Amino acid sequence: MTDIATMPQPVSFGRRLKRFMADRPLIPLIVLLIILVVILQILRPGIVNERWIANTAKFAIPLAILAGCQTMTMLTGGIDLSVGTVATMSAFIMATQIVNQDPAVAFLLAMLPAVLIGLVNGIGVGVFRVHPLIMTLGTSLIGTGFLQVYQRTVIASGARIPDFLNWLGTGLTYGFPNALLLFVPVAVLIVFVLNRTGFGRLLYAVGDNERAARLSGVRYWQVITALYVLSSLLAGITGLLYIGLIKAPSLSLAEPLVLPSVAAAVIGGTSIFGGRGGYTGTIIGALILTVLTTLLTILQMPEGGRRILFGFIVLFVTAAYLRIIEDR
Amino acid sequence: MSRFLRNQGWVAGLFALLIFLFVVTKLIQPGYGSGDFGSLARAVLPYAFAVAAQTVVVIAGGIDLSVAAMMALTSVTAASMMNGASEEYALFVVPFVLAMGLVLGALNGVLIVVTRVPDIVVTLAMLFVLQGAALLVLGAPGGAAAEWLKASVIGTVPIPGLPDWADAWVPKALVLLAVCLCIVWIPLRRSRLGLSIYAIGSNELAAFRSGVPVARTRIVAYALSGLFAALGGLSLTISTGIGAPIPGPYLLASVAAVVLGGVALGGGKGGLPGPIIAVFVLRLVRTDLTLLAIDPNVTAIIEGAIMVAVVMFGAFITMRSRPAGATP
Numbered sequence: 001m002t003d004i005a006t007m008p009q010p011v012s013f014g015r016r017l018k019r020f021m022a023d024r025p026l027i028p029l030i031v032l033l034i035i036l037v038v039i040l041q042i043l044r045p046g047i048v049n050e051r052w053i054a055n056t057a058k059f060a061i062p063l064a065i066l067a068g069c070q071t072m073t074m075l076t077g078g079i080d081l082s083v084g085t086v087a088t089m090s091a092f093i094m095a096t097q098i099v100n101q102d103p104a105v106a107f108l109l110a111m112l113p114a115v116l117i118g119l120v121n122g123i124g125v126g127v128f129r130v131h132p133l134i135m136t137l138g139t140s141l142i143g144t145g146f147l148q149v150y151q152r153t154v155i156a157s158g159a160r161i162p163d164f165l166n167w168l169g170t171g172l173t174y175g176f177p178n179a180l181l182l183f184v185p186v187a188v189l190i191v192f193v194l195n196r197t198g199f200g201r202l203l204y205a206v207g208d209n210e211r212a213a214r215l216s217g218v219r220y221w222q223v224i225t226a227l228y229v230l231s232s233l234l235a236g237i238t239g240l241l242y243i244g245l246i247k248a249p250s251l252s253l254a255e256p257l258v259l260p261s262v263a264a265a266v267i268g269g270t271s272i273f274g275g276r277g278g279y280t281g282t283i284i285g286a287l288i289l290t291v292l293t294t295l296l297t298i299l300q301m302p303e304g305g306r307r308i309l310f311g312f313i314v315l316f317v318t319a320a321y322l323r324i325i326e327d328r
Numbered sequence: 329m330s331r332f333l334r335n336q337g338w339v340a341g342l343f344a345l346l347i348f349l350f351v352v353t354k355l356i357q358p359g360y361g362s363g364d365f366g367s368l369a370r371a372v373l374p375y376a377f378a379v380a381a382q383t384v385v386v387i388a389g390g391i392d393l394s395v396a397a398m399m400a401l402t403s404v405t406a407a408s409m410m411n412g413a414s415e416e417y418a419l420f421v422v423p424f425v426l427a428m429g430l431v432l433g434a435l436n437g438v439l440i441v442v443t444r445v446p447d448i449v450v451t452l453a454m455l456f457v458l459q460g461a462a463l464l465v466l467g468a469p470g471g472a473a474a475e476w477l478k479a480s481v482i483g484t485v486p487i488p489g490l491p492d493w494a495d496a497w498v499p500k501a502l503v504l505l506a507v508c509l510c511i512v513w514i515p516l517r518r519s520r521l522g523l524s525i526y527a528i529g530s531n532e533l534a535a536f537r538s539g540v541p542v543a544r545t546r547i548v549a550y551a552l553s554g555l556f557a558a559l560g561g562l563s564l565t566i567s568t569g570i571g572a573p574i575p576g577p578y579l580l581a582s583v584a585a586v587v588l589g590g591v592a593l594g595g596g597k598g599g600l601p602g603p604i605i606a607v608f609v610l611r612l613v614r615t616d617l618t619l620l621a622i623d624p625n626v627t628a629i630i631e632g633a634i635m636v637a638v639v640m641f642g643a644f645i646t647m648r649s650r651p652a653g654a655t656p
Binding site for chain 1: 465647
C-alpha cells in the first residue's frame with residue numbers, strides 16, 4: 001500500500017470527490033437542499049411558491065438558532081442537550097409572566113433560568129469535567145422539574161402570547177418573515193464571533209487539541225463557562241421566538257427541536273468531536289431538515305419513523321466525515 | 329491487592345450508607361415495614377437493570393446512552409405482544425424480548441466497531457432510532473402484561489424453615505432481581521470473557537497486544553448491556569401492566585448509580601454489587617423525601633440535583649486520578 005503514495009498515479013474519482021467535499025463542504029449541502037426541493041415539487045406540483053418558502057424559513061429559523069448552540073458547543077467537543085428545556089422554560093415563563101408584569105420585567109424573568117442553567121452547565125463541564133452530554137441532560141431534567149413546580153403556581157393567572165412575539169414569530173413583511181429581523185443579526189453575530197474574534201478562535205483551539213490549548217495559556221473553564229451561558233441565552237431567545245410561532249405554551253414546547261438541532265449541526269459539517277465546522281453549514285443543515293420534514297409529512301411518515309431516520313442520518317454523516325478526515 | 333481492598337471498602341461504605349438510610353426511614357416513618365420494603369424493591373427493579381446495563385459497558389471503557397430508549401422499546405414490544413394474548417403466549421414473549429435486547433445491544437457494539445465512530449455518538453444516534461422505533465410500536469402508553477408475570481413481582485417468597493416475619497422481608501421482586509443478575513454476572517465474572525471486558529476497559533492497547541479480541545469483546549459487552557436493558561424494559565411492563573413509548577429518567581439515573589457505585593467512568597474498575605447498592609440508596613432517598621411529604625415535583629428536582637452532583641463528583645475523582653490535561 002505504501003508505494004501508491006510515492007508513485008504519481010491518476011487520482012480516482014471517489015478520492016477526488018472526497019477531497020472536494022472536504023474542501024468545499026457547502027456545495028454538496030446546497031445541492032442536497034435543491035434536490036430535496038425538486039423532489040418535493042415533483043411529489044406535489046406547485047407546492048414550491050413564495051408562501052411556502054416564507055413558511056419554510058419561519059420554521060427553519062428557530063431550529064437554525066438552536067443548531068447554532070449545538071455548533072458552538074460541538075466546536076469544543078461538547079453538546080448542549082438542555083437547549084430544548086431552556087427554550088421551553090423561557091417561553092413558558094414569558095407567556096405566564098406577561099399577564100401581570102411589565103414586558104421588560106417578564107423578559108428578564110424569562111432569561112433568568114437560561115443564564116442559570118447555562119452557568120451550571122458551564123461549571124459542570126468546565127470545572128468538574130463532566131461529559132457535556134450527561135451534564136446538560138441532567139440540568140434539563142432539573143429544569144423540567146422546576147418548570148412543573150412553577151406551572152402550578154401560575155395555573156390561576158393563565159397565559160397569553162405577547163403581540164410582539166406573535167408579530168415576530170408569524171408575521172410577514174413584504175413576503176419576508178419578520179423572524180429574519182432576529183435571525184440575521186444572530187447569525188451574523190455567531191459567524192463573526194466564530195471567525196473573527198479571539199473567543200471564537202479559542203473555541204476551535206479547545207476543540208482541536210484541548211491539552212495544547214491549556215498549555216498555551218487558555219483558561220479552559222472560563223471559555224467553557226462563557227460558551228455554555230451564551231448557548232443557553234440563545235436557546236432562551238429561541239424559545240421566545242418559537243412561542244410566537246407555535247402560539248401554545250406547553251411544558252414540552254421546544255423538546256422536539258433538540259434532536260433535529262443536533263442533526264442540523266452534524267449535517268452542516270460541524271464535527272461532533274470538536275475543532276472543525278462553522279455556522280454557515282449549520283444554517284443550510286437546518287433548511288435541509290425543515291424541507292426533509294415537510295417531505296416526510298407529505299409521505300405520511302409517522303413521528304417514530306422520522307426519529308429513526310434522523311438517528312441514522314447523524315450516525316451516517318459522522319461516519320462519513322470521519323472517513324473524509326482520515327483520508328487527508 | 330490494595331485496589332481490591334479499596335474497591336470493597338467503597339462497596340462496604342455504600343452498604344453502611346444504605347443501612348443508615350433505612351434507620352433514617354424508620355425514624356421518619358415508624359410504621360415502615362415489610363410491605364413498604366416490597367414496594368421499594370419493585371420500584372428499584374427497572375432502575376437496577378438499567379444500572380446493570382450501564383455498568384457492563386462502562387467497565388468495558390464505553391458508555392451506553394441508549395439504555396433508557398432500549399428499555400422503552402422492549403417494554404412497549406412486550407406490552408403490545410401480550411395485549412389480548414393468552415397467558416401461555418407470554419412464555420414466548422419473554423425470551424423474544426430478551427433476544428431482541430441482546431441483538432439490538434450487539435448492533436450498538438457492531439456499529440461502534442465497524443464505523444469507528446466513538447461510542448457516545450453511536451449510542452446517541454441509537455437513542456434516537458430506538459425511541460422512534462418505540463413510538464412506531466406503540467404511539468401512546470398501552471398494551472398489557474400477562475397475569476402470572478405481574479404476580480411474579482408482587483408478594484414474598486416463602487422460604488422453608490424461616491419464620492413468617494422474616495419471610496415478609498424477602499419480596500419476590502428482590503429475589504427476581506438477584507437471580508437475574510447472578511445468572512448473568514457470576515459466570516461472566518469468572519470467565520475469560522469477563523476478564524477481557526475488564527482488560528479492554530482498563531487499557532485497550534495493552535489488551536490488544538496481549539491477544540484479547542478487542543472488537544469481539546466490545547460487541548459482547550454491548551450485547552449484554554442490551555440484554556439487561558431488555559430485562560429492565562420487561563420489568564417496567566410487568567410492574568406497571570402497560571408499556572410507555574417515552575423513555576423514563578433511566579439514563580441519568582444509571583450513570584449516577586454507576587459513578588456512586590464505585591465504577592470509574594474511564595473503565596476497567598469496579599463491579600456490579602456497588603452500583604446495585606447505589607441504586608437502592610438513590611431510591612431510598614426518594615422514598616424518604618416522599619415520606620417527608622415533599623411535593624413530588626420538588627422531589628424530582630432534588631433527585632436530579634443529587635444525580636448531577638454525584639456525576640460531577642465522579643468526574644472530579646476521575647480527573648484527579650489521571651495525569652493533568654488528559655480528558656476524562
